[in-house]
Amino acid sequence: MNMESVFFYIIGAITLASAFCVVFLHRPIHNVLFMILTMIGLAGLFILLQAEFIAMVQLIVYAGAVMVLFLFVIMLLNLDDLRLPQDSRIVRRWVGVAGALLLLLLVAPLLGAFVPRLRSGTLMLDKAREVSNTEVVARELFTTYLLPFEIASVLLLSAIIGAVVLVRKRSGKTASG
Amino acid sequence: MSDLVWLIPVFPLIGFLINGLIGRRFSEKAIGWIGTASVGASFAVALLIFLELIGMAPASRSVQKVVYTWMLSGDMNVPIGFLVDPLSIVMMMVVSGVGCIIHAYSIGYMHGEYGFRRYFSYLNLFVFNMLLLVSANNFLLMFVGWEGVGLCSYLLIGYYYEKQSASDAGKKAFVVNRVGDFGFLLGMFLIFMTFGTFNYTDVFGAAPDKLTQGSLMATLITLLLFVGATGKSAQIPLFTWLPDAMEGPTPVSALIHAATMVTAGVYMVARCSVLFALAPISLTVVAVIGGATAFFAATIGITQFDIKRVLAYSTISQLGYMFMACGVGAFASGIFHLMTHAFFKALLFMAAGSVMHAMSGELDMRKMGDLRKKLPYTHWTYLFGTLAIAGIFPFAGFFSKDEILYYSFTRNLGFWIVGAVAAVMTSFYMFRSVFMTFYGKSRVDHETAHHLHESPPIMTVPLMILAILSLVGGLVGIPIFEGANRFGDFIAPVFKPAKDIIEHGAHHGGHHSLTAELTLMGVSLAIAIVGLLFARRMYISDPAAPDRFIRKFPGLYSLVYHKYWIDELYDKLFVNSIVEFSRFLWKAFDDAVIDGIVNGAATVVRAWGSALRWIQTGLVKDYALSFLVGVLAVIGYLVLR
Amino acid sequence: MVTLQHYLFLSAALFTLGVMGVMFRRNLIVILMSLELMLNAVNLTFIALARYMESVEGQIIVLFVMVVAAAEVAVGLAIAVTIFRQKGSIDVDEVDLMRW
Secondary structure, eight states, rough: OOOOHHHHHHHHHHHHHHHHHHOOOOOHEEEEEEEHHHHHHHHHHHHHOOOOHHHHHHHIIIIIIIIHHHHHHHHHGGGSSOOOOOOOOHHHHHHHHHHHHHHHHHGGGGGGTSSSOOOOOOOTTSSTTTOHHHHHHHHHHHHTHHHHHHHHHHHHHHHHHHHHHHHSSSSTTOOOO | OOOGHHHHHHHHHHHHHHHIIIIIGOOOOHHHOOOOOOHHHHHHHHHHHHHHHTTTTGGGGEEEEEEEEEETTTTTEEEEEEEHHHHHHHHHHHHHHHHHHHHHHHHHHHTTTTTTTHHHHHHHHHHHHHHHHHBBBBHHHHHOOOOOHHHHHHHGGGTTTTHHOOOOHHHHHHHHHHHHHHHHHHHHHHHHHHSSSSSSHHHHHHHHHHHHHHEEEEEEHHHHHHHHHHHOOOOSSOOOOOGGGGGHHHHHIIIIISSSGGGGGHHHHHHHHHHHHTTHHHHHHHHHHHHHHHHHHHHHOOOOOBBHHHHHHHHHHHHHHHHHHHHHTHHHHHHHHHHHHHHHHHHHHHHHHHHHTTTOOOOOOOOOEEEEEEOHHHHHHHHHHHHHHOOOSHHHHHHHHHHHHHHHHHHHHHHHHHHHHHHHHHHHHHHHHHHHSSSOOOOOOHHHHHHHHOHHHHHHHHHHHHHHHHHHHHGGGGOTTTTOOHHHHHHHHHHHHHHHHHHHHOOOOOOOHHHHHHHHHHHHHHHHHHHHOOOOOOOIIIITTTHHHHSSSSHHHHHTTTTTHHHHHHHIIIHHHHHHHHHHHHIIIIIIIHHHHHHHHHHHHHHHHHHHHHGGGHHHHHHHHHHHHHOOOOOOOHHHO | OOOOHHHHHHHHHHHHHHHHHHHHBBBBHHHHHHHHHHHHHHHHHHHHHHHHTSHHHHHHHHHHHHHHEEEEEHHHHHHHHHHHHSSSSSGGGGOOOTTO
16 A cells, blocks of 8 residues: 555545535535535646646636636625525436436446556656656647647637626626526 | 411411510500501411412422421420421411401400400410411421410400300310310320321321321321311310300401311311321211211201301301311312301301391390391391302302312212201201391390491401402312312312322222213202292291291200200210219318328427427426436447447 | 556546536536536546556646636626526526427
8 A cells, every 4th residue: 555545545535525515515605615625636636647737727727716706606696695496306316317327337447447558657757757747748738739729718718708798787788588 | 488487377476475465555456456467467478478389380389497496305306397388378378367357357346345455465376376286397386286276265265254154165165175185196196106206298208108008007096186176176076165165255256166276177187188098987987977067067057046156056067068078088178168168157257246246245136137227238248158158159158068069979979968958958047047137027126226236347348358258269169160270279289199099099080070060060059049948938938937847846846956965965974973073082182181191291290399399498407417318328338339 | 556447436426426416406506516527527537547648648638628617617607697687596497488
């Protein structure tokens, strides 16, 4: 039992438990907070997987920006004070079944011999430990994947415009009926 | 000049297009004269071509002019082509000449009518189709004209379409014609099957080689063609439409149902003389039916009181003569009689129209009488027409009818007897109509008598022109004297091939006995005068005689007066079952099945729709559930593969 | 010994939880959060595979996924706010004007 396994199980458990709380707790604020915890847990897992750069991005973007946005909205809508709706019983049963099935299906092949060139313990950058994860990612991102990178920025721009337009106070442009 | 033969049908077509499409704002005068002038132009061109033809050697008087290739499909080559030969040029001149006169007459007759423009458009369209029919150089193009005249006949008979009887008459004419056309079409199919072409010269040239005399194919083809002729020319058994066709305006009766359309059948038989010569059985059938119809229709004509009906049955009867002539091999005589008949029959109809015009629409001769003082022109021209049709020397009908009777005599005495008896009856009923209308005591009622007036010159001048033609028209066909039979000499070469075949087959020998001919001429004349005298006795000297006669033979009279109940017989045999079947098809098939399928499809779609709409709950959550199910299915498939 | 299977199992569990969150909850905000959870599970899968297949492309993809997720959250929350303004509640069961 090496350090990696220990860390994996602890962080994994925390993540899984937090995710469970996100889905099944009633009060939205609790959901948001546990979501943040899940994000942090995932960041930890990323570090375990030697993707430090991605882990940091996850923390900054997801935990730092996206979840804060959720928090803002919940507070803005003052949802905590609203009567929280109950689940619909009939749907819950069927959905539970479907969910379990999905999990099973996803897991089934993994319990088999699905081994994509697995070299346990051999880490990707073992040989080139002198180069950091950030540099590796950057090298690929700005050469081979330059076009998607630029398009991503355009995508963000359109999202910003869309969000601003949608929430304008003035009448005429309502998003949903 | 014969290059321009295509102008002949085209002029009236242009008249139709002008009057029909843009004539709405024209005055009556303009419409009428455009119509008349177009036909007149056709006549002028025809006349010029005729003069050119005369200048050519008799053997080479056959010119074809192809204007356009209409259908070209494998072996079948059907052009839009015209044939100029003595037969077709005679027909063209008759049609356009008499047609032009009738158009002029119509300007006066149809004055003030609501559908004036429609009338002249249809009339021009008719002349176009008729000219196309007689000038075509192949069967298919002739058939186009054939159908076209049938259509125009329907349109014009049903001119007063708001009147139930008129529109019924139009339908009847068209449907009965159709039955005949079916036979015609079958005949054409067989012709194409045998000869591989529709072209006249090709077919008639190859006929003696392709068809042995008396063969089944020849007989079949000619009989089928003749069926078409009986429909168009109102012979037994397809004549029932013609008396009803009198519902149309009188000039229509004059043009279509006397002078031209009904003669199309005769023209067709004459044109196909070679084919008929190769099928002696068919020739006999033609002659028999022609003779029978001549006799049969004449008997009915004796009993009718409607002046137009009398003339209608008279037309049927005279057409019978023309067919009888063709049937005994005297094609030229048949065409000769066609020409003279056009003159005097058109004249008679138009004069009757003039009477009708004066009598404020009355047609029943029992309500007429002693009109000759008030309507002098009408009286004299009608009399001329009657003298012509009765066959009194030297009027036109004498020569043409006598020729037919002569050739019938040489062929078979029976034909001559039928023809002669019919001639007596013809003379009788025609003079009967003269006496009842113009002589004797006036039976006109007071109201109508006030309005009695002679027709305007626009109507009487055409009458006079035709009266003169009825007088001198026969002089082109004087027999016996060498060179005097200009008509016969001119048109004979067209029928020479047929005559050769007939003479070759049956050895009749051409003993053209002079004494026989003169004797028969005398007999013809005598017969006509007998008829006249008999009529005079019945209707002038002894007006009560007809009633006595009727009382003596009530059954016979009733039978003839009711036209032998033929219409009722046809109704029972054919019409009713078809109507019932149509009704059945309507209710059981059209309503139930067809509408059922269409409505049923809609109902099924609607049922599905209302069943499936519950899926659209509007809740995104439910849609997401569907996604999930789908994803599960795909993943399951991929995993379990 | 932590194998690839461990990570993949964890990722599958997170994904399923996300799906159930989307299906179950009536609160629109929470549904969006569950959606984020699903996306994160997928990110985990990619990173794990990138590590075990010695390829950096997996990590690149994750970057883009994050970009898209962020954009989507922005617009999604804007919609949620608008709905709240219109109806006064964000219960998705009440947004059913497109029903039959």
